[in-house]
Amino acid sequence: KNEVEQSPQNLTAQEGEFITINCSYSVGISALHWLQQHPGGGIVSLFMLSSGKKKHGRLIATINIQEKHSSLHITASHPRDSAVYICAVRGYLGSGSRLTFGEGTQLTVNP
Amino acid sequence: DVKVTQSSRYLVKRTGEKVFLECVQDMDHENMFWYRQDPGLGLRLIYFSYDVKMKEKGDIPEGYSVSREKKERFSLILESASTNQTSMYLCASSAPTGYEETQYFGPGTRLLVL
Numbered sequence: 129k130n131e132v133e134q135s136p137q138n139l140t141a142q143e144g145e146f147i148t149i150n151c152s153y154s155v156g157i158s159a160l161h162w163l164q165q166h167p168g169g170g171i172v173s174l175f176m177l178s179s180g181k182k183k184h185g186r187l188i189a190t191i192n193i194q195e196k197h198s199s200l201h202i203t204a205s206h207p208r209d210s211a212v213y214i215c216a217v218r219g220y221l222g223s224g225s226r227l228t229f230g231e232g233t234q235l236t237v238n239p
Numbered sequence: 240d241v242k243v244t245q246s247s248r249y250l251v252k253r254t255g256e257k258v259f260l261e262c263v264q265d266m267d268h269e270n271m272f273w274y275r276q277d278p279g280l281g282l283r284l285i286y287f288s289y290d291v292k293m294k295e296k297g298d299i300p301e302g303y304s305v306s307r308e309k310k311e312r313f314s315l316i317l318e319s320a321s322t323n324q325t326s327m328y329l330c331a332s333s334a335p336t337g338y339e340e341t342q343y344f345g346p347g348t349r350l351l352v353l
Contacts, residue, residue: 169327169347176341227342231281
């Protein structure tokens with residue numbers, strides 16, 4: 129069993145739909161990251177969470193530390209949101225700078 | 240803005256060749272990382288470095304080596320390329336700022352070994 133599991137692996141939506149991508153992890157963490165990878169390969173960091181909720185534009189990320197679960201929500205989805213979304217966790221301070229990654233969720237938003 | 244550049248976007252090599260992948264960052268970051276990304280497996284850490292001339296093995300170091308002679312540059316070396324090393328290779332860098340630390344990624348190099 130992977131330390132970080134995402135669901136679904138693939139997601140197709142129509143423009144305007146509300147989208148949720150889930151991430152569960154099995155280890156203690158100090159932080160969780162949501163990353164976005166567009167076709168062509170480049171990866172950008174969307175959020176870093178250690179508790180609660182963060183919002184940036186149409187994107188919302190939440191984390192429940194007790195349940196070891198995080199969600200990434202996209203409101204009013206748009207075709208330009210089509211990308212791979214990756215969840216990554218960092219262990220407790222002192223475990224270094226290493227991240228453990230989920231396999232990613234391929235999101236396709238159709239017009 | 241942090242910029243992480245990789246020497247090639249696409250590379251085609253033959254089995255047995257020695258392959259060099261270069262990564263340069265312009266933000267004076269102490270930490271640098273090399274990953275490979277394969278369908279169904281996600282990103283896996285090959286090697287990382289916390290300082291010049293320092294290296295640590297990641298989860299899949301076999302068949303690879305690294306070099307960090309200058310702070311801004313981290314090179315990944317495939318000593319004798321094999322077909323199972325065909326993959327997307329991503330470099331990243333970060334400053335060690337505790338739990339706020341964020342990794343910045345390069346654009347990736349798609350390597351095909353024939």
